[in-house]
Amino acid sequence: MKKLIFIVLLILSDTALSESSVKPLSEKLEKEISENMSESSYFPILKPGDWVGITHGAVRQTLIGEPENPDLVIGFGMDTPENFVFLMHSDEDKLDIQNVVNNAYSNLENMDVVFTPSQVLDNKVLTASGKLFSSEAILSKKHMLKAHKILNAKQMLVSIPRRTGLMAISRDAPKEILNKFIYLHSHAWNDASYGNAPIANVLFVLEGGDIVGIIPMD
Template identity: 55%
Template sequence: MSSTIYGPEKTPEEIAKIVEQTENSDKKIYPILKPGNWVGLRAGAISSNLIGTEEDGDLEVVIAYGMDTPDNFVFLTHDHLKTMDGQFIMNEAFENIDNYNTEFEYSKALQNKVLTASGHDFSSERILSKSHMLKAHKMLEADELLVSIPRRSCMMVISKDADNELLNTFLYLHKNAWEDDSYGNAPIANIFFVVKDGEITGHAALS
């Protein structure tokens, strides 16, 4: 994952002042997962690359950043970097997603071998929380996980070593969620993320 947000060069004094102003804001910054062809990128939204790079032409998933306000979610753009520090934005966003509370539930219909954690604004983004994903390792007693986050507010997790029949069912459920736009949840990616030790280590494209 590219972990840099580029903006205008600032002196340490300017950065310290910006951080102080941002810390005093009551608006929380969160990361938002978006597909690599998201129109917001052309509109100037700041982002980090999660899968692929623009230079190589294989950009699949990016992390955008935004403020959660009472009225709506405001994506941060390069204009915000004139008055905000990029590294602080990232640190704040990842800390907030780590503290955002969602819990895994066993799927009884799938022999308690699949976990779900869906239905909340930042359910999908919780894949970026190492502590959250470590819970999944423990609950499934699995060293490696396959994680499905086809759309926002959706997450399903299975052991990478699950039997073929269960993996095929998992794939079927992912495919249905990816193709079902009836709930209006924005699409993220038609892929499985591979997670080890609580962190994304790879992915498998399904298209």
């Protein structure tokens, strides 16, 4: 039972937890997790390299950095009515981990992502924001190819400084617009007022819908 309790608290807070901080779950929360846990319920979720889940057994893939010393990872989470629960290696007795991961990416592919051109920036910057997994759209080749097409861009720069937000621009956009794009990225990275968790202070370089490089911004 302690492992299940820890999983729930881990999702509610990104701060490190000690065993002494673990509190009993209500029967309602235990039932909620049990009823919602299935191999088709998860989505990929981007997390910074210092995410507490890494040291406590969360299933993850490294996106930036080395597996032993990551800067950005992909976890796999399930959104329930009252809680957010991550896939843990300790769940392998209940779930097929590889199936969960495969289904998570399929769920992302099937998600409706709406790219909105910014009129203020001469329609040369696309935004997709407000949805729980908007930032994770960068992991979907299908969604990124759609953005390439709208921007008519061979290469794109994509910004996902904090959760639920994504911006994209052609790498060949006018310098003035690129500078404004970089400013907006930096502003979002430094603005915690909306309570969205930080992801990465980098610009991702995409070509053909795939991430081909990063540009550190710090």
